[in-house]
Amino acid sequence: MSGPKKKSEGRANQYAYPGLDRVIHERARLSVLTSLARYPKGLRFGDLKELCGLTDGNLSRHMQVLQEAGFVEVEKSFEHNRPQTTCRLTPEGTRRYVEYLAVLEQVIRDAATAVKEGRGRVANVKP
Amino acid sequence: MSGPKKKSEGRANQYAYPGLDRVIHERARLSVLTSLARYPKGLRFGDLKELCGLTDGNLSRHMQVLQEAGFVEVEKSFEHNRPQTTCRLTPEGTRRYVEYLAVLEQVIRDAATAVKEGRGRVANVKP
Helix, strand or coil: CCCCCCCCCCCCCCCCCCCCCHHHHCHHHHHHHHHHHHCCCCEEHHHHHHHHCCCHHHHHHHHHHHHHCCCEEEEEEEECCEEEEEEEECHHHHHHHHHHHHHHHHHHHHHHHHHHHHHHHHHHCCC | CCCCCCCCCCCCCCCCCCCCCHHHHCHHHHHHHHHHHHCCCCEEHHHHHHHHCCCHHHHHHHHHHHHHCCCEEEEEEEECCEEEEEEEECHHHHHHHHHHHHHHHHHHHHHHHHHHHHHHHHHHCCC
């Protein structure tokens, strides 16, 4: 077994990532936010559903979580006499999504280092 | 409202990311796997807990999910007459973790493009 030899070798909470906000990190919600970031003026519910590969029920449920967090807003209107639901990011949602992405980039960097250094450790082990 | 004008403009499932395996993507488990990738010969339960900033109960619960998926293994032994639990990645776990990272990198690329193109769309809107 390897692992940190001294308390100081492995930093406490080194891989804890509190910045990976669970509201955003959940896979379906990450899809929703990425889609809405791409179309900041808003997406029809049906188009959003398609981009994310979600069912009506699933998208509704995740939109509710995101609305409660203040990250998205929903507008009901009529288009050619048919009810239309438009979903879009709020300024707060945009800000938090961009912050989240910075943490995700850190995870990728840490992971790349972990895999590289981990492989180095295995290679250095004497049989 | 903007959004895909035609069916063909926004690809169906463009942002669905089925490769973001929920077993790995969950924040605490992502921490556990990144820690174990860094120390492929194994980590003591206590050291792993510290690197991930998790409680005993939380780490146990997530280790169980990862064990059931075949991604990690746990070895019980004695060290200086005291019971010791060592956690490590399995070859399958390493493989799936590396695959997951490739999808995560795609998410980052898509997100960067989404934010950039989204901002471009807003900037191009006539008042």
